Ligand code: SF4
């Protein structure tokens with residue numbers, strides 16, 4: 001069982017998060033994720049767990065802890081499902097939901 005399958009077996013919401021929201025419903029400039037990359041240990045739990053492959057390690061950067069930190073590679077694909085925040089042991093992520101008016 002992959003990490004993602006394990007998470008989905010515990011949460012129907014996680015399985016539902018596989019359906020992406022159309023990016024054109026979001027206000028211009030909306031960013032669903034804030035990443036405190038200085039805390040990242042490069043374990044890749046979040047990379048494996050993201051259902052939309054929106055995260056990857058940035059091998060061009062070394063953070064103050066000496067690791068390649070995670071970075072956002074596909075903001076359009078992100079659904080604000082917060083799975084990455086749940087699996088991260090180092091509280092790297094803050095996830096923002098789109099404003100409700102944007103989802104109507
Ligand atoms: S909130 Fe995190 S896990 Fe969910 S889609 Fe966005 S980057 Fe991936």
Ligand code: SF4
Nearest residue numbers: 040041043044046088
């Ligand atoms: S789970 Fe947290 S510590 Fe591990 S790579 Fe992702 S952001 Fe970094």
